[in-house]
């Protein structure tokens with residue numbers, strides 16, 4: 371090797387070293403939580419009569435406790451029966467209802483969705499059992515902000531942040547190389563098998579809804595799926611555990627946020643209300659229909675649709691009487707491909723509202739900042 375070549379090679383190596391160093395420096399912030407983790411379950415078990423300061427929300431964010439009234443205003447409930455006929459035809463009325471719900475609400479409930487009701491109950495009850503294990507039996511699954519996989523009690527790494535009144539568990543279903551049974555709980559003994567089956571059925575439901583979302587915009591059926599990376603999409607599950615709270619009027623189970631991913635399929639608690647959806651300037655408490663799923667549009671679909679479909683803010687309130695368990699299944703684009711408004715939907719009169727960004731980059735925001743309303747998607751706009 372000539373001197374010059376060698377010196378070029380050294381330069382390259384040094385550059386690589388520098389890159390690696392930057393990565394580790396950046397990474398270190400994400401390796402650990404900024405302060406010791408306190409399990410909300412362990413606070414709830416102490417039967418406190420007051421709420422620790424860390425969970426007291428500023429007055430402007432506290433729930434308004436007039437939430438029994440709006441039961442009449444519920445998010446749309448849509449029967450999917452006519453949608454998945456054997457001959458591949460779809461009911462126009464159902465299609466139109468979904469279209470309106472995605473534009474006006476960003477949220478809807480679905481019944482006759484194809485996932486077996488017994489499987490839904492089994493999934494929720496296995497997770498309830500898991501969360502009822504003593505805290506120390508779950509600490510082996512304790513998560514870190516780098517991947518969020520495992521047992522967690524906060525979102526975001528900002529030191530001193532006001533926290534939400536919930537614990538959770540986060541795991542990957544897809545892509546296959548991220549699905550790691552060792553990172554899933556092993557107790558109760560049926561849980562892995564049940565989650566696995568549940569995930570597969572819910573993915574099928576997501577694939578169908580993706581086709582409807584595409585068709586409803588006049589696109590070919592698999593347009594959204596293709597934009598998500600085809601078969602290489604991501605899917606993960608966050609199970610939320612909201613213990614009883616001594617002062618529910620001062621706290622939130624989950625702060626206002628929009629889901630960063632593509633689409634969310636929520637299995638709410640069948641007994642206890644808690645999810646609130648923002649409609650204009652009021653919070654609507656969702657009344658879950660038996661064995662329905664709650665579907666909502668996430669930021670990535672809002673971006674692909676150039677804001678025709680809305681990713682809507684939602685939050686969770688807690689109560690002092692009953693705990694609550696919910697399963698949020700996130701259907702996401704492949705994490706390293708750029709997501710931007712679909713070409714078919716933009717024109718000179720209707721320019722793209724968002725610049726391209728990968729989901730990996732995009733979700734760093736919620737992973738570091740925690741839930742913050744719709745501020746992320748709203749700040750992620752193309753320069754004008």
Ligand code: OGA
Pocket residue numbers: 608610624629636638644645684685686696697698
């Ligand atoms: C979520 C979420 C709602 C609920 O996990 O992103 O919005 O009812 N959950 O737990």
Ligand code: NI
Pocket residue numbers: 627628629634684698
């Ligand atoms: Ni959410």
